[in-house]
Amino acid sequence: MIEPLPVRPHHLQMIAPFVLLIFVVAYRIVLGISGMHEMQWLHNFSPIAAVALCGAVYLPRRVAIVLPMLGLLLSDIALNIAYHIPFFTLEIIPHYCALAMIAVLGFKLRGKVGLGGLLCASFAGSVLFYVLTNTGSWLSNPIYAKTFVGWVQALTVGDGAPEHPSTLAFYRHTLVSDLLFTLLFERSMALTSRKTAQVAAEPALAR
Numbered sequence: 001m002i003e004p005l006p007v008r009p010h011h012l013q014m015i016a017p018f019v020l021l022i023f024v025v026a027y028r029i030v031l032g033i034s035g036m037h038e039m040q041w042l043h044n045f046s047p048i049a050a051v052a053l054c055g056a057v058y059l060p061r062r063v064a065i066v067l068p069m070l071g072l073l074l075s076d077i078a079l080n081i082a083y084h085i086p087f088f089t090l091e092i093i094p095h096y097c098a099l100a101m102i103a104v105l106g107f108k109l110r111g112k113v114g115l116g117g118l119l120c121a122s123f124a125g126s127v128l129f130y131v132l133t134n135t136g137s138w139l140s141n142p143i144y145a146k147t148f149v150g151w152v153q154a155l156t157v158g159d160g161a162p163e164h165p166s167t168l169a170f171y172r173h174t175l176v177s178d179l180l181f182t183l184l185f186e187r188s189m190a191l192t193s194r195k196t197a198q199v200a201a202e203p204a205l206a207r
Helices: 009-033 048-058 066-083 092-109 115-140 148-155 167-206
Strands: none
Touching: 009 048, 009 066, 048 066, 048 092, 048 115, 048 167, 066 092, 092 115, 115 148, 115 167, 148 167
16 A cells, blocks of 8 residues: 655645635635625625735745735736726725735734734734725825815725715724634634644654
């Protein structure tokens, strides 16, 4: 009988990044083109920021930044093709800048934070994403007056279109999804870490 190839610990560590990338891309594309985006509670309910934060904390350094950016890029390209809109707009820049800053925050916490601290960082990242992206909308969208009042409008009620939820509703969904996906990511990485430790210990036990 052919013996199965041994599972190396670093192989287990790399499974999570690839599964997460597939999930993030598929989630955003399916949500965007299936009509589920019309469900009010799903507006801005996304794992991207959680992946940016937790990826920088837990994943191997070579994929910690690339993973969330690649997930966002691939899903953005697919959605823009589906809706026949240009990929590059001024509003897209703050999204990528916000994710990069969240990832930097994650790197600062690497090896230093437990679940409680990670959830606090997730909350901070959610606020950062909310302020940066809506400030970008305020600067690029002609519907907003380029005044303090116009900026507050962009951060609160949004453009006022009846088909769009308010900006604060968007943020509520962003915050809930950030905390939820951060919790799920942390738990999955904890399980992976325990499995990796078990696999690494098996050769020693077999001696």
